[in-house]
Structures are given as C-alpha cells and as structure tokens.
Amino acid sequence: MNIIQTVDAIQNKHKPSLETGIDLVPWTLPTIPEIPHWHDTLEICYCVSGKGVFYFIDRQYDITTGDLIIVNNVERHTSKSYRGDPCSNLFLFFHASTIEQLDYNLLRPFIYNRSRFTHKIPSHLPVARQIGELMLRMQEELLAKRPAHGPLIKSMLFQISSLLLRHYHVETSDMWHRFYNKYATLRTGLSYIQSHYHEPISLDHVAKAMSLSPSRARHLFPEVIGEGFKTYLTHLRVQAAQRLLVQTDLSVEDILGQCGFQSASSFYRDFQKLVKETPLSYKKRLSSSEHPQRFT
Template identity: 40%
Template sequence: MRLNITYENHIPINAFRWTPSRELQPLHYHSSLEIGLCVSGSGIFYFGEKRYRVAVGDIFIVNNRELHIAQSDKSNPSTYIFINFDPRLLLDEEESLLLPFAYSSDHFDNRITSASPLSAPIGALIEKMWRELDAKQDGYLSMAKSALLELCVLLLRHYSTRMSKLEWKRMNDTFRRLRPALAILEDRFREPLELTDIANALLISPSRASHLFQEELGRSFKDYLLQLRINEAKRLLISTNLSAADVCFESGFQSIPSFYRLFKSAVGISPLDYRSKYSVHAIIENPIQ
C-alpha cells in the first residue's frame, strides 16, 4: 500500500509523534524518506520479511521503496518521533547524502540500536527537528533543515564503513550517472519534457532510464517530474500574487484543469485553498487578533 505524503511547510520536512496500533496493520511505503526514533514503550518494526524488536532510543531508517510498519506491544505501547522529508532536499545539497537510503533491503540493517554510539547524537537531532517544527519560531525551517543535513552526514559516515567497497562504489556510480538527468529536470521542468530527453542525456535507452528512476529514486520519471512542478506551484502560490492560471503555466503544467486535478490529488487541497492556508501575504493581510 502506498501512502501519499504531504508537507506542511514549503521546505518538504515533516516531524510528528506517533503511537503504532497494538494490532498488526498492512505494510506501506511512500515517496518520502523517513527516520524514526522510539521515545517510549516497546514493540516490533517490520521491513518486508525483516522484523526488529524495538526499545527506547532505537532509530530506524526507511527509504522510499521498502514496505514497512511498526506495531506496539499490547502491555507497553511504543511512541516514536518520525521525520519525513523529500529526497530532493539531500540531492540539492550533496547527492552522496542519499546513499544511506539507497540500500538493498535484504542486506541492510534498518535499525541503529540504543546501544550504538550513534544513537544519542542522531536522537538529539531528531528531537531538535521535532521541537523546531512544532514551535515554529523565527527561522525554524532553517534550523530543521540544518539538523537534517547534520543527521544525514552522520548516517553517511556510519553506513560507508559498513558496506563493502564494491557496493559503495556501485551506489556512488549510480548517483553520478543520474545526476545529469536530475540536473536537466531541475532546469527544464517548466518546459514540455519527455523521458526520451533524459535517456538521450544519459546515452541509454528510454526503458533503461525508466528503470533507473524507479530503482534508484523509488518513483517513475513522470512522478518525479510532477513533484518538481507541484513544489514550484506551491512556492509560487505562497510567495507571489500570480493568478492560479499563471502559476499553472509558470510551474510547467500544460492545462489549467489538469493542474487543479493533479495538485489536489498530490496535496489534498486545491491550489487556491493552499494559498489561503499558507500564503505569506494572507498571514500579513489577516493578522491574528
């Protein structure tokens, strides 16, 4: 089962507390990357056929392809702080930060136990992001993003020492191959763009390009392109006075009806409702009494 993740902020990071059900629920996956910290209780965390006993202080790494679900113990229900974020946040900074999330499920240990020396510093950063995104004081998004980047550097250093040199080289090579394609998408997502344009840039067949997107990013070329356009539409809606029609075409959509339909499907509300809820202009023009 795939879950659609929406972000409350124009920087795509969410933080939330969650207590899993005591009954085992269906496994799911989502396009966001996820890091969870158990802050109380106990339970089990399932990743496909893998299962981990959970204790306070344990940290779990979840990529955008792996089926997973947490379950609470009936007598001692667990509570987590989870961080969800869009992979593009790391790609825009340094693509190697994505490598810890590009794992092969069968050979990857999703858990960093509370006994690990890495648990305390990563747990502190997760709690910092949760506090910043909850309190929403001045500069909170910059603080949350800074903490996320520091956390991902710690993960990169941790997992790079645990993988074979051959596997680490393969993952690095894949990202180096994808980077030109992603740069084209970032530069030209406002224009009509096809998978063949990306395949030509990579000097591979369209079918191979499609496979690379799905395998390495956990989403199709069309889904990745759509997310770029949705993110740009969000930015324009909350930071400009452009009409919805102008936002539609400025962010790369080819028709107004499809823009409204796809935006609402991805975000959960219409473009105008999104502007009303999150616009800086709306906040300034309608101050809290």
C-alpha cells in the same frame, strides 16, 4: 472532485514543508500492523518510549526507547506496538532531493544493498542518541516557531544525514555509485506507477517510462526493492482501496475500478490475500474505530 481525484487526495502522503524541508510526526504504533506500505519520502523513526517491532519484506527488528529505524522510499514496511507497552515515536519524513542538493553522497544510507543493510540503529550507540536529540530539537523548533527556525531545522537535517553517512559508511561503500544509478532509474518507474496505478498498466508501460527493455525492467525491481513489478503494483492498489474504504462512502464496485483492478474477483482475491479479511469487514472494523487508519 471526481473519484480519481479523491484517491489522490487521501493518499496520506507526508508533505515536508518548503520552509523546513521536513515533516515530523509523533505517532504511537497500533497493536495490529496494517498492510506493508511505502512512502514517497525517506523516513527515520526514533522510539521515544515503549516497545514495538518493524517488519520489512524478509526481516524484522524489535525496537525500544532510543532505537532508530531507517527506511527509504521504495521498500515496503509496517510496524506495531507490543500489547501492554505502547510504542511512541517521532517519525521524520523528508524528500531525497532535500539532502541530495547539498551532497548526493548523503543519500547513501537510504540507497542500499538490502542483503547487507541493517535498518536498526540501537540506542546504545552514540549516533542513535545524537540523532534522537536532534529530532527532539527539531520538534521544539517546530512548536516554538522562532525566527529562522526553518533554516535551523534544515541544518539539523543535514547533521542527521551526515551522522547516518558516517555510521553506514562500510555498509554503503561497496559499488554504491552503480546501485545509485539503478535506484535513480527505478524511481522514475515507481513515479509512473504512482501516477497510473488506477489504469490497466503493464510492465511494458513502466519499462518505457524508464527507457529500458521489459526484460531489464523486470530484473531491476527485485534488484533494488526486493520484489517484482506485479507484487509492488498489487500492494499499491490494495493500499489505495483500503484508504477509500475507510475514508469515503464509495461503493466497492467504484473503488475496485478506480484502484486499477480489472475485475471484482481479482480485487476480492488480492485484498483478502494481503489484508486477511474481506473489503466490507475491513471497512466496518476501521470505520467504527476511534483511531482512524494511518500508514507510517
């Protein structure tokens, strides 16, 4: 396996199964948040116990037992537990295409105008309780693996998506079709970046992949995800480097080259800016930890 294949192999992407359409992950948030990140799947977090906080680009939400957090597949986020009260959760991951094939309107809660959207659904609302119960039932079905558990879990996913659509109807109804088209276009560009971030790509390359002018592509990034192309690309490269530092024995020189950095100085500068420590101190700290790094 060459180095680029190694990078792809340790991306830690959540892989919903074909049988159920989902990946359901129990996870207790760390007390120190990792670098903000994103997934190629949609995400719902259900807080089972404890207290924590979710951070997005320009806002944060405290969560406690019964709360939900809704995350799409283009917005960077991170999270942590409060010390002394570990935040245990169920994370539900699924591809947009899974619910889109039933009714593309079910994507509305995940394709939103960030200035109007609220990621948190508090526990006192009936919809939070209903969705939490459905996620717990999913977990039971996955553990028991009774006949027809796959279609039953998919039906629960459609129920959850429908409940979210009803809850977010007002926040997602205004000019949604126009925003959906922007999202669909940008998703093509993000897929290109995910496949070519280890190369010396530019905005021109990504614009061409989206069949847009560089000027239009430059404006599309902040319109949809709230940050520019360069910021998005830098975060992706640093995130890939973090995983390689902890999960392989590759040298820093090999890692920076295979993550797309053009020089050691740019790698060290960007890494320290985002992670707040040097690559070697990060590797030492995480490699010696009893709990390996995981991005949720």
